[in-house]
Amino acid sequence: MAEPGERLSPAALRLAGHVGQTALGRVAASGVSVAAKLDQHVAAVRDELSACQRQPAGGARSAGRGADHAELTCPDVPFATSPLYLEPAVPMELLLHYASGFVEAALADGWHPAVSADAADWVSLRLAAICRLITEAEAAGQLDPGQPASAT
Numbered sequence: 001m002a003e004p005g006e007r008l009s010p011a012a013l014r015l016a017g018h019v020g021q022t023a024l025g026r027v028a029a030s031g032v033s034v035a036a037k038l039d040q041h042v043a044a045v046r047d048e049l050s051a052c053q054r055q056p057a058g059g060a061r062s063a064g065r066g067a068d069h070a071e072l073t074c075p076d077v078p079f080a081t082s083p084l085y086l087e088p089a090v091p092m093e094l095l096l097h098y099a100s101g102f103v104e105a106a107l108a109d110g111w112h113p114a115v116s117a118d119a120a121d122w123v124s125l126r127l128a129a130i131c132r133l134i135t136e137a138e139a140a141g142q143l144d145p146g147q148p149a150s151a152t
Helices: 010-030 032-050 057-062 092-108 122-142
Strands: none
Touching: 010 032, 010 092, 010 122, 032 092, 032 122, 092 122
16 A cells, blocks of 8 residues: 555556446446445455554444444445444545555556456455445545535
């Protein structure tokens, strides 16, 4: 992963976005088993980046989350698994650095995007997961109660 503070590669980010969005479209058309694989990639990226995030003091992250709330969903916030607990979005800066570094490492390992971007390619699924997390981060920014309402 490219470290925050390093210059991001615009070409790597463009490639990550293109391949990730193409793979997301193919996942949507592929059915439940591929969607489950994508969910595993999303969880893996969250896990990898959780070490980079600051944890709130006193364990506030798990506040309000109980075992009996596991089956609840929140239709107003598509990425929330519970209306009582909203998992914090991964910060956009971390996602962009992760995407840039991931693409550069994949290319160095011989990955060829021209023959990829399908729902069966591991690298493309990982890029789709990053794109989903970026969408979640953007949506969470729009839902931030600290932001002033738009005067439209």
